[in-house]
Amino acid sequence: MTMVSKAAIGIAAGICGTLFLGYCIYFDRKRRSDPNFKKKLRERRKARKAASKEGSKxxxxxxxxxxxxxxxxxxxxxxxxxxxxxxxxxxxxxxxxxxxxxxxxxxxxxxxxxxxxxxxxxxxxxxxxxxxxxxxxxxxxxxxxxxxxxxxx
Missing domain, CATH: 1.20.960.10 (Mitochondrial outer membrane translocase complex, subunit Tom20 domain)
Structure with missing residues (x-):
């Protein structure tokens, strides 16, 4: 009986891991296909670079x-x-x-x-x-x- 429960737990963990990985891939593709993604990314990088040059505020x-x-x-x-x-x-x-x-x-x-x-x-x-x-x-x-x-x- 304990063998079945361990197997069931292993299967459930595998399914949850697969679902989570699918969730991550789906939203990563959705984020990257956004037309403003690259523009926002460049702006964030430029702001970080400017902030590091300015020193501490x-x-x-x-x-x-x-x-x-x-x-x-x-x-x-x-x-x-x-x-x-x-x-x-x-x-x-x-x-x-x-x-x-x-x-x-x-x-x-x-x-x-x-x-x-x-x-x-x-x-x-x-x-x-x-x-x-x-x-x-x-x-x-x-x-x-x-x-x-x-x-x-």
Missing amino acids: FPDLKDRDDVQRWFLQEIQLGEELLARGDLDAGVEHLGNAVAVCGQPNQLLQVLQQTLPPQVFHLLLQRLPVVGQKLVASSGMNMPTMAGVEDELE
């Missing part, structure tokens, strides 16, 4: 979840780029994270302890530029990072 500073998600993403991306040896891009992303951080002094102290001195000084030099970009993108009056440098040294 700052999030809406009024949305705390979006800012927190973006902050963590920038920290992670900055660390990855530094690990690969791309100092300029890594420092750019870490600077973006410092600019939106709620407590930049504490973050900078942690970064000072973890980053090599030359990379940290690059970051400090980059902060005023990143702060200006943040102010320009948000349209808000934000404090500058000039005092932060003095506190850390």
